[in-house]
Amino acid sequence: MLRNPPVLSVKNLHVAFGSVEAVHGLSFDIHRGETLALVGESGSGKSATALSILRLIEREGGRITEGSIRLATSQDPDTTVDLASLAPAALRKIRGDRIAMVFQEPMTSLNPVMTIGAQLGETLMLHRGLRGRAAREAARAALARVRIPEPERRLDQYPHELSGGLRQRVMIAMALVCEPDVLIADEPTTALDVTTQAEILELIEGLQRKLGMAVLFITHDLGVVSEIADRVLVLKDGDLIEEGRKSDLFAAPQSDYARELLAATPRLGDGAPAPLADPEPVLQLRDIVTSYGGGGPFSRKAPVTAVRGVSLTLGRGETLGLVGESGCGKSSLARTVMRLVDPVSGEVDLLGSQIEALDHKALKAHRAKIQMVFQDPYAALNPRMMVRDLVTEPAYLHGMVPDGGRAAMARDLLERVSLPADAENRYAHQFSGGQRQRLCIARALSVSPQIIVADEAVSALDVSTARRVTDLMARIQREEGVSFLFISHDIAVVERVSHRIAVMYEGEIVELGEAAQVLHAPRHAYTRRLLAAVPRVNTNMTFAGDASEAHAPRAHVPS
Amino acid sequence: MVSLADPILRMRRRKARKGQGADIIQKIAMVMAVLLAAAAIFAPLLTPFDPLGQSLLARLRPPLGFERYAAGHLAGTDELGRDVLSRSLHGLRLTLALAFAGAVIGLVVGGTLGLVAGLRRGWVEDGIMALVDMQIAIPFTLVALLVLALMGSSLTVLVFVLGIAGWEQYARIVRGEVRRIAAMPYLDAARTAGAGPLYTAWRHVLPNLVSPLVVQFTLALSNIVILESTLSFLGLGVQPPQPSLGSMVGLGRDYMPTAPWIVLTPALLIVLLTFTVQILGDWLRDRADVRLRER
Amino acid sequence: QDLTVGAANVSSYIDPGRDHSNVGSQFYYNSFDTLIDRDHSKLEPEWVPGLATSWELIEPTVMELKLREGVKFHNGDEMTADDVVFSLNRMFQATFPPYVVRAKDRFANFTGAEKVDDYTVRIHAEREEPLWETLVSMQQAMIIPETYTKALTGDPDVAEDSDFEAFSLAPVGTGPYRVASFQPGETLVWERFDDFWGEQPPLESANVVQVSETASRVTALKTGEADIITNVAPDQLSLIDSDPNLKTEGSATALFHVMIMNQNHPKLEDPRIRQAMSLAINRDALNEALWLGKAVVPSTHTMAEMGALHQPELTTFEYDPERARALLDEAGYDGFEITYDTAATYYTNGLLAAQAIMEMWADVGLNGRVNVQDQWSGNDPEMMARNWSNPMYFADPFGSFGVMWAPEGPSESEGRFNTDAEYAEKWERFRFSTDVEARKAAYAELMEEIKQDPPVLPLYRPFESWGMQKSVNWTPMPGHIPYVLDFRAGSIALAGS
Amino acid sequence: MIAYLLRLAVKAVVTLFAIVTVTFVATRLSGNPIDTFLGEGLTAEGRQALIDYFELDRSLWHQYIAYLRGVLSGEFGLSFVDRRPVTAVVLERLWPSGQLLLASVALTVVVSVTLGVLAAVYRRSWIGSAVMVVAFAGYAVPSFILAIVMVLTFSYWLNWLPVVGNDTWRHFIMPTIAMSGVLIAALTRFTRNAMLDVLGQDFIRTARAKGLGELRVVLKHGLGNASITVISVIGLQIAGLAAAGSVVVESIFSWPGVGQMLVNAAILRDYPVLQFGVIAVAVAVVAINTLTDIAYALADPRIRLARA
Numbered sequence A: 001m002l003r004n005p006p007v008l009s010v011k012n013l014h015v016a017f018g019s020v021e022a023v024h025g026l027s028f029d030i031h032r033g034e035t036l037a038l039v040g041e042s043g044s045g046k047s048a049t050a051l052s053i054l055r056l057i058e059r060e061g062g063r064i065t066e067g068s069i070r071l072a073t074s075q076d077p078d079t080t081v082d083l084a085s086l087a088p089a090a091l092r093k094i095r096g097d098r099i100a101m102v103f104q105e106p107m108t109s110l111n112p113v114m115t116i117g118a119q120l121g122e123t124l125m126l127h128r129g130l131r132g133r134a135a136r137e138a139a140r141a142a143l144a145r146v147r148i149p150e151p152e153r154r155l156d157q158y159p160h161e162l163s164g165g166l167r168q169r170v171m172i173a174m175a176l177v178c179e180p181d182v183l184i185a186d187e188p189t190t191a192l193d194v195t196t197q198a199e200i201l202e203l204i205e206g207l208q209r210k211l212g213m214a215v216l217f218i219t220h221d222l223g224v225v226s227e228i229a230d231r232v233l234v235l236k237d238g239d240l241i242e243e244g245r246k247s248d249l250f251a252a253p254q255s256d257y258a259r260e261l262l263a264a265t266p267r268l269g270d271g272a273p274a275p276l277a278d279p280e281p282v283l284q285l286r287d288i289v290t291s292y293g294g295g296g297p298f299s300r301k302a303p304v305t306a307v308r309g310v311s312l313t314l315g316r317g318e319t320l321g322l323v324g325e326s327g328c329g330k331s332s333l334a335r336t337v338m339r340l341v342d343p344v345s346g347e348v349d350l351l352g353s354q355i356e357a358l359d360h361k362a363l364k365a366h367r368a369k370i371q372m373v374f375q376d377p378y379a380a381l382n383p384r385m386m387v388r389d390l391v392t393e394p395a396y397l398h399g400m401v402p403d404g405g406r407a408a409m410a411r412d413l414l415e416r417v418s419l420p421a422d423a424e425n426r427y428a429h430q431f432s433g434g435q436r437q438r439l440c441i442a443r444a445l446s447v448s449p450q451i452i453v454a455d456e457a458v459s460a461l462d463v464s465t466a467r468r469v470t471d472l473m474a475r476i477q478r479e480e481g482v483s484f485l486f487i488s489h490d491i492a493v494v495e496r497v498s499h500r501i502a503v504m505y506e507g508e509i510v511e512l513g514e515a516a517q518v519l520h521a522p523r524h525a526y527t528r529r530l531l532a533a534v535p536r537v538n539t540n541m542t543f544a545g546d547a548s549e550a551h552a553p554r555a556h557v558p559s
Numbered sequence B: 001m002v003s004l005a006d007p008i009l010r011m012r013r014r015k016a017r018k019g020q021g022a023d024i025i026q027k028i029a030m031v032m033a034v035l036l037a038a039a040a041i042f043a044p045l046l047t048p049f050d051p052l053g054q055s056l057l058a059r060l061r062p063p064l065g066f067e068r069y070a071a072g073h074l075a076g077t078d079e080l081g082r083d084v085l086s087r088s089l090h091g092l093r094l095t096l097a098l099a100f101a102g103a104v105i106g107l108v109v110g111g112t113l114g115l116v117a118g119l120r121r122g123w124v125e126d127g128i129m130a131l132v133d134m135q136i137a138i139p140f141t142l143v144a145l146l147v148l149a150l151m152g153s154s155l156t157v158l159v160f161v162l163g164i165a166g167w168e169q170y171a172r173i174v175r176g177e178v179r180r181i182a183a184m185p186y187l188d189a190a191r192t193a194g195a196g197p198l199y200t201a202w203r204h205v206l207p208n209l210v211s212p213l214v215v216q217f218t219l220a221l222s223n224i225v226i227l228e229s230t231l232s233f234l235g236l237g238v239q240p241p242q243p244s245l246g247s248m249v250g251l252g253r254d255y256m257p258t259a260p261w262i263v264l265t266p267a268l269l270i271v272l273l274t275f276t277v278q279i280l281g282d283w284l285r286d287r288a289d290v291r292l293r294e295r
Numbered sequence C: 001q002d003l004t005v006g007a008a009n010v011s012s013y014i015d016p017g018r019d020h021s022n023v024g025s026q027f028y029y030n031s032f033d034t035l036i037d038r039d040h041s042k043l044e045p046e047w048v049p050g051l052a053t054s055w056e057l058i059e060p061t062v063m064e065l066k067l068r069e070g071v072k073f074h075n076g077d078e079m080t081a082d083d084v085v086f087s088l089n090r091m092f093q094a095t096f097p098p099y100v101v102r103a104k105d106r107f108a109n110f111t112g113a114e115k116v117d118d119y120t121v122r123i124h125a126e127r128e129e130p131l132w133e134t135l136v137s138m139q140q141a142m143i144i145p146e147t148y149t150k151a152l153t154g155d156p157d158v159a160e161d162s163d164f165e166a167f168s169l170a171p172v173g174t175g176p177y178r179v180a181s182f183q184p185g186e187t188l189v190w191e192r193f194d195d196f197w198g199e200q201p202p203l204e205s206a207n208v209v210q211v212s213e214t215a216s217r218v219t220a221l222k223t224g225e226a227d228i229i230t231n232v233a234p235d236q237l238s239l240i241d242s243d244p245n246l247k248t249e250g251s252a253t254a255l256f257h258v259m260i261m262n263q264n265h266p267k268l269e270d271p272r273i274r275q276a277m278s279l280a281i282n283r284d285a286l287n288e289a290l291w292l293g294k295a296v297v298p299s300t301h302t303m304a305e306m307g308a309l310h311q312p313e314l315t316t317f318e319y320d321p322e323r324a325r326a327l328l329d330e331a332g333y334d335g336f337e338i339t340y341d342t343a344a345t346y347y348t349n350g351l352l353a354a355q356a357i358m359e360m361w362a363d364v365g366l367n368g369r370v371n372v373q374d375q376w377s378g379n380d381p382e383m384m385a386r387n388w389s390n391p392m393y394f395a396d397p398f399g400s401f402g403v404m405w406a407p408e409g410p411s412e413s414e415g416r417f418n419t420d421a422e423y424a425e426k427w428e429r430f431r432f433s434t435d436v437e438a439r440k441a442a443y444a445e446l447m448e449e450i451k452q453d454p455p456v457l458p459l460y461r462p463f464e465s466w467g468m469q470k471s472v473n474w475t476p477m478p479g480h481i482p483y484v485l486d487f488r489a490g491s492i493a494l495a496g497s
Numbered sequence D: 001m002i003a004y005l006l007r008l009a010v011k012a013v014v015t016l017f018a019i020v021t022v023t024f025v026a027t028r029l030s031g032n033p034i035d036t037f038l039g040e041g042l043t044a045e046g047r048q049a050l051i052d053y054f055e056l057d058r059s060l061w062h063q064y065i066a067y068l069r070g071v072l073s074g075e076f077g078l079s080f081v082d083r084r085p086v087t088a089v090v091l092e093r094l095w096p097s098g099q100l101l102l103a104s105v106a107l108t109v110v111v112s113v114t115l116g117v118l119a120a121v122y123r124r125s126w127i128g129s130a131v132m133v134v135a136f137a138g139y140a141v142p143s144f145i146l147a148i149v150m151v152l153t154f155s156y157w158l159n160w161l162p163v164v165g166n167d168t169w170r171h172f173i174m175p176t177i178a179m180s181g182v183l184i185a186a187l188t189r190f191t192r193n194a195m196l197d198v199l200g201q202d203f204i205r206t207a208r209a210k211g212l213g214e215l216r217v218v219l220k221h222g223l224g225n226a227s228i229t230v231i232s233v234i235g236l237q238i239a240g241l242a243a244a245g246s247v248v249v250e251s252i253f254s255w256p257g258v259g260q261m262l263v264n265a266a267i268l269r270d271y272p273v274l275q276f277g278v279i280a281v282a283v284a285v286v287a288i289n290t291l292t293d294i295a296y297a298l299a300d301p302r303i304r305l306a307r308a
């Protein structure tokens, strides 16, 4: 191979927010036609790096304190300009033209009051001087290139009229409209469904091949890395931990951190807990139908039926995994079980009592038996309550603990979820995400429930943190015989904890069976599609199975 | 990753808290607030003259440093020969008391209605929001005018009128907050823990309302000060001879060309007072809204 | 020759018969005439022909008047006896409620007017009338056109109430200026009426604009937007006088600011308390402080304008704090609160005087409180004391004291003043005696009754001031009732014309 | 969108009906008008005559029904004081008030949007602080003080501007500023906060990543979105504040508008004028609110394009 000068070369990059340094001397090169993946957990400085390259970091309140970012000029690949010290006007010429960026959140990264056409046109006018018909035609072509159906019509639509996947395609089209030399993609698929994610990844790959650009791909998902990257950089707390070819990394990670990361990543096919033999049913759902809205004559929305005739049984000591893509009705089912919404029809049998029609008072006695852990550990804990009160609240409400006994109980609960006992005097915001989720579990445990409904309980957490939380849940199940209804859109995680798996699609259970059977011999077409979309490691290295990892949408894509 | 919030948030909070001290204007406002409060509270001790004591022979005397200055009357005397400074300080006291009482009444009335609207939904909410719309559509000055003309402007009525002046603001804020909070998972969490509506409102909703309400409270305070002076302009404010900042300005305005000092001291106090309160309110708001501080 | 007047108030209707307000009286004399006029430059009444060229009593209760010929109304109609009879009888035999009110308090003695021929009318009185000319020359007896008025609404041959309502917005008279445009409460524009029967007035037009805010009014004068402004408070005089282009004119106007007291309030029933309230007030001090000594403090309810009946020698009201204290002691006053109602801005210095009076009361041990309300409380049984004004509606004690304090008059009707047979008898003598001395004596007796059981205290004749450009030669004339803006020939002149 | 418009219409009608009722009740509760507007010195007979004349002794219910019937047929009765149809009394004054209001709102929007954007963009520099201090100060000065100080300065001492009436554009300067003072203060702060909010959003970063210049980012993308929230406030706050301010400003500048008239009507208990005046103002405010709601919907495609 001929010597191929890097198109972008970062040397000793230091980025600081105020007095806090977020990136401590990062160096790397990207060559034309190459995909470089930047991985690391939340807060490791990935976005800071990406934003520094475009010098957008200053707008976010940060600063490049040291280092250079050299971009090869378009005329001569051997001469470079240093983006770190370029004048704003010259910089603006490069942004969107030679270096383009796709952001994580397709829902909020497009201007809600401008049409798609106008937003694309802006770039075209700026860098290509195109206006009117010409611009429109170019914009249409850009949309066609990212395989958006009916591109002509999209030009006059507003972002809110498009689904999340389409919006991300628009973002990509916008980034690629001037055919940049470098594309920076900051977690472009994290907010998307697995199936959509697969399509987007394929699209980026295809376009890269066609346009020959360099791609800096930021992700925390090793599965995605294995699908798309040529080389990988592992970042931790702003430090470069490891750099190498993808195959090398997966085959023989050099650093402890990379190894730990790989180990925590759940991989499809790792095997599920063995099914229980005929457990005694603790929760039985029969023909549950749940819908929203359509209340009064003045109601804005037409009613949405989120759950359509679901029947399920949960046995004692069993974990039932519930998977399905975003918006399929998983949470609605959970909320129905918890009686946070009332079912339109159907029966909920909880330990022999029908609870679907009980009023608030009568229901209260049953609430102690079934508890819920929510997806977002930040929002599920009242920020203004002390931990002691938070974790003992259910028990207190059920009269299981007198006011004076709450502190002792809290310490006991904290210990059971492996949190320091002195945590009782703190507030929720003083904990990390994983710790908060432990608080939620402790809270649920305070009433010694027989069933815990975990709705995306680990989706918001880092791989390693998520791993620790699922381990905790498994331990609790072992020790106390609690049954779990474990809801997730991530099949790999579900596999790891579930005895049985139910697959939900558009409000219905399309497949239900023992975990191994559902995963290895899926009967329903949708299940097969779901499994196929999970990113797989296509190196022929260590991992026989597939790699995938938890990724949770922050804002769910409405369907 | 979704959980971006944790470290960033913590850092931002820290920054925000550090940021407090940075703004000189806010520092000045805080000092001003303390001074004004002290002046109001200790007015009877600070003032050498009876605020009601007339001296018909020493009317309209200018402040210290001008010709015809009447000894002791630092800020001059008014149209009945009363000491402007003494009246201003007592006026400040009354005005602040009125503003506080009014803001509290508004808080209680509007807050309750907003809370009910936010929690009860349905026609109760529609009804309350219709009231809010109505209140918005009828300029408040008119309402005040009617009520005061009807009931005569005694202090009690005035407090009541000033109190209901801002109720709809409170109601809207509280309702909005309540609805926002109601959508928070921790309310679901409380419900699944077996909490009833009263417990939820008391333990989970109210504490989260505190900071927006504190902000609104400060804004209401300064609005009421202005409103009181406007009512005084129309002759409906605090009644003479009782001094309030607003009534001193409202009744003294005819003397602005000839004896501007009558109006100057109280007007200055009004401006200082509202200015201070506004800045404090804004500071509180910025503090309450983490995002605002950061961008 | 145009002129702009910045007035503190512009009335909401223009009808001389219906109106007796201080605001309205500004406007009538320029546009309307009475049958008998007087020389307004003189304090003493000197009757001069108005729309009537001559008049005589053909019987003690009948006056016959010869009308001026060729007099035109502003709308072009010629004035005849029909118009005069119509105008007078709308008051004397009133059916329209606002007229009824005025008819009762001043025209009660007149039964009707009658046409003799086109230029002769007769006015009939019920009893012998000592005040013929005075009453016939009143504002309320000004002449308006019959045909025009009746045709304003409804049946053109009938005078409906709505005709009078409409008239008050589109007034037509015989005076030297016609009302060219009128926005109630805002502006009134006069234009010279070319067919005026008398001497042509000096102004082409005059524009009265309501400028209620004092600072704005003074400023308008200073900027030249106004040539004359009304209601200049004494404290503002120096401001205007110090400007080389401006000046002020003023006079102690023919009106008393008074304090009224409720004889029937349970706590004030004892006259000694009311006497004390009255005696405690140092009216000279009020005058010195608030009016710069320019107001006139009366010793009794009288003024020079009343001519023969002016009796300054009576001392009905005085300042005597010692006696006030003694009276309160005697009456066993226990310190209960006495409210003093006042409107916020209606009377110049009214609010200040009220506050000052409270101090004076406090001096003798009376516990007073000012109660500011724009609502009229004179008919409220709870009312204890309040301020008010008692204008001279016409130049006679009857036109001032008499209108308000007659038996069954307004004050008594409102329940705060009592009269008995004795008072009524004295009042009869005062009202109808044809002998001036007898009337004076009767009036003195009435004053004595008022002194013994006081319902009222005249505080002072306020010094009313107008500010104007130096080029304007105008001054209030002593022969007018208060506040009249007289722009007729001889009353006003603009320099540089 | 159609459903949205319908909802707005229903809301407007309900609000207005409630206002009609409330003003009716409130005025009736507020005492006998006779005593105030013809008050002083009436004989008992005269008083009764007037009560009969104005039909003030009919039952409230009767009066209310009659009034509602009148309202529906566009008849609002005669003013007690000047005995003209109140519609004439009020309507002739509505336009001058409207002109002043429009001028003030225009001035307010121009000034405060400019200032608000400046304050948001330069929020960390002295420019931002200066703008905010001015805004706070504007809010702290009662409008009548501002008005009188202006009158004394620009007319009394400098003799630059006229104080009386509404004849020429020069007459508009001071009243407009006096009325806008508070509004500018309020809207500037609001615009600033809305801008800060928008400038912190992701799509602003996207716009910058495209290479757009700062001016375009701030104006097109930032203000484009912030204006949606700003519009909603113009209707809500501004209309109310302006209506309140007009009372004071109109009386100082002898502006022939409704503000001053309403105050007098309230003091004199001229019910018909008061009622119709309040209703007219309310209609205006509701109309402005509804218009801004519509503008809001038009500006925001998320509402505009929402299906019924």
Ligand SMILES: Nc1ncnc2c1ncn2[C@@H]1O[C@H](COP(=O)(O)OP(=O)(O)OP(=O)(O)O)[C@@H](O)[C@H]1O
Residues within 6 Å of the ligand: A017, A022, A040, A041, A042, A043, A044, A045, A046, A047, A048, A049, A060, A061, A062, A220, B001, B003, B004, B007, B008, B011
């Ligand atoms: N605007 C900001 N102000 C202050 N600190 C910031 C800001 N943005 C990021 N940081 C800090 O900089 C560090 C790196 O953040 P960065 O956003 O680059 O992480 P990341 O790897 O992209 O994480 P994520 O996966 O959550 O997106 C973190 O410690 C974060 O707290």
Ligand SMILES: Nc1ncnc2c1ncn2[C@@H]1O[C@H](COP(=O)(O)OP(=O)(O)OP(=O)(O)O)[C@@H](O)[C@H]1O
Residues within 6 Å of the ligand: A292, A293, A304, A305, A306, A324, A325, A326, A327, A328, A329, A330, A331, A332, A333, A489, A556, A557, A558, A559
């Ligand atoms: N409160 C609500 N009001 C109206 N519709 C709702 C409501 N909550 C959910 N829906 C709708 O019901 C359907 C199912 O939503 P649900 O939240 O149960 O999905 P999910 O499977 O949990 O999705 P995710 O993985 O995104 O959490 C979706 O179409 C959603 O838009």
Ligand SMILES: [Mg+2]
Residues within 6 Å of the ligand: A046, A047, A048, A186, B001
């Ligand atoms: Mg990031």
Ligand SMILES: [Mg+2]
Residues within 6 Å of the ligand: A330, A331, A332, A455, A456
């Ligand atoms: Mg969900």
Ligand code: NI
Residues within 6 Å of the ligand: C020, C021, C022, C389, D040
């Ligand atoms: Ni009078």
